[in-house]
Structure formats: C-alpha cells, structure tokens
Amino acid sequence: MDPILSPLQQTPQLRDIQDISSIPWWPPAPGWWLILGALVLIGYVLWRWRTPLSLRVPIPGITLGTWRWDAAAALRDLGRRAQRGQDPKATASELSELLxxxxMARLGRPACAGLxxxxxxxxxxxxDPNGFAWSERGQPLLFAPYAPPGVTAQDLMALIEAAEGWVSAREPKQPAWRWWRSRSVSASAGGGDV
Structure with missing residues (x-):
C-alpha cells in the first residue's frame, strides 16, 4: 500500500446510506385487529340488547327505544301524582291517553288508533304481554273521566302498573318476512313508529 494515499482513497468500495423499506398499510398490525374485533363486539351487544339498554341508560345520540324511556318516566310521574291524591278523573284521562x-308506539297506529x-x-x-285483565279491571279508563267520583287510587295504581308492563315487555320475535311485511303495510297506510 502506498503511504501517501489518504484513508478514503485506500477503500475503493464505499456505498451511500440506504433507506429502510416503507411499512405497508396492509395487513394491519395485531393491535388494529383487536380494536376492530372490539368494535364489532360492541356493535353486536348494542344491537342485541338495545331494548333493555334503552330502558335503563339514556345514551345521548343513540335514539333506540326513546319512546320507552319517555313512557316509563311519564307513568312513574303519573303514579306519584295518583299516590299524592291527584283527582282520579284527571289521572284516569291522562292514563288513558298515555296507554x-x-x-300505538308498540304496534303501530293502524292496529289500535280507531278503537x-x-x-x-x-x-x-x-x-297485553303480561296478561292483565283489561276487560274487567280497565273499566275506570272508560268511565272515570266522565262519571261522578267513585274510582279509588288503588284501582288506578293497578292500571298504571299494568301499563308499565306494556312499556317494559319486549315485542315477540317475528320472522323476518313478517317484520318486513308489517313495516311495508304500516308505511303504505301512513303509519309507522310514533
């Protein structure tokens, strides 16, 4: 080797710095798969148990079953006022309207609005999902708003509790073709959810 040559001239095989290869976007890392799985699971749970969740926890932005939440609150308020001694005529008329x-919210307007x-x-x-004897025990709904005083608070409380059963009970499962048919019939008749 020639002592006069500089050290750079002595190594003839120098290479430039190489970049690392780019990271591909597919397939995602395992953490992203876990997040996706968790989101799918949460979506399934919300879809499967939407009615019980909507009765117990009002979540802003999710409007599944809000009529149940409002109806349960109105029935509780009506029950409190009936126990405090509100006029039975006013309680019976409010209960009849609320029921x-x-x-109509449960089964659609065409099913019961004209009765x-x-x-x-x-x-x-x-x-009635709970089998309450409406024909015998529901007479105060028909006559109390117009009759002289005679309806007791206990009679009205029994009716309020039966109406709470309507709110908390789930609809019976229907085959998919029946659900689709009932929606199309109620939509064409001008009905739908209230």
Missing amino acids: RRIA TGSAWLEWLAAH
Whole structure:
C-alpha cells in the first residue's frame, strides 16, 4: 500500500446510506385487529340488547327505544301524582291517553288508533304481554273521566302498573318476512313508529 494515499482513497468500495423499506398499510398490525374485533363486539351487544339498554341508560345520540324511556318516566310521574291524591278523573284521562300512545308506539297506529270503549279494552287484553285483565279491571279508563267520583287510587295504581308492563315487555320475535311485511303495510297506510 502506498503511504501517501489518504484513508478514503485506500477503500475503493464505499456505498451511500440506504433507506429502510416503507411499512405497508396492509395487513394491519395485531393491535388494529383487536380494536376492530372490539368494535364489532360492541356493535353486536348494542344491537342485541338495545331494548333493555334503552330502558335503563339514556345514551345521548343513540335514539333506540326513546319512546320507552319517555313512557316509563311519564307513568312513574303519573303514579306519584295518583299516590299524592291527584283527582282520579284527571289521572284516569291522562292514563288513558298515555296507554293509547304506548300501544300505538308498540304496534303501530293502524292496529289500535280507531278503537274505543269495550273494543279498546278487549284489544288491550288480547295484546297485553303480561296478561292483565283489561276487560274487567280497565273499566275506570272508560268511565272515570266522565262519571261522578267513585274510582279509588288503588284501582288506578293497578292500571298504571299494568301499563308499565306494556312499556317494559319486549315485542315477540317475528320472522323476518313478517317484520318486513308489517313495516311495508304500516308505511303504505301512513303509519309507522310514533
């Protein structure tokens, strides 16, 4: 070797610095798969148990079952006022109106909006998820708003508790074709959810 040459001239095979290869976006890292799995699981849980969740926890932005939440709150308020001694006529008329709104929200406007009198009570008895005897014990709904005083607070509290059963009970499972058919019929009739 020649002592006069500089050290750079003595190594003839120098190479430039090489970049590392780019990181591909697919397939994602295992952490992203875990996050995706957790989101799918949370979505399934919210979809599967949407009615019980909507009754117990009002989540802002999620409007599944809000009529149930409002109806349960209105029934609790009505029950408190009936126990404090509110006029039975006013309580019976408010309960009758609230019960009709609950029935229309559960089963649609065409199913029950035009029913009055004993036909209304028979329809309630036929569609009640808890089997309350509406035909016999629901007479105060028909006559109390117009009759002289005679309805007791206990009678009205029994009706309020039966109406709470309407709110908390889940709808029976229907086959997919029946659900689709009932939605299309109610939509064409101008009905739908209230």
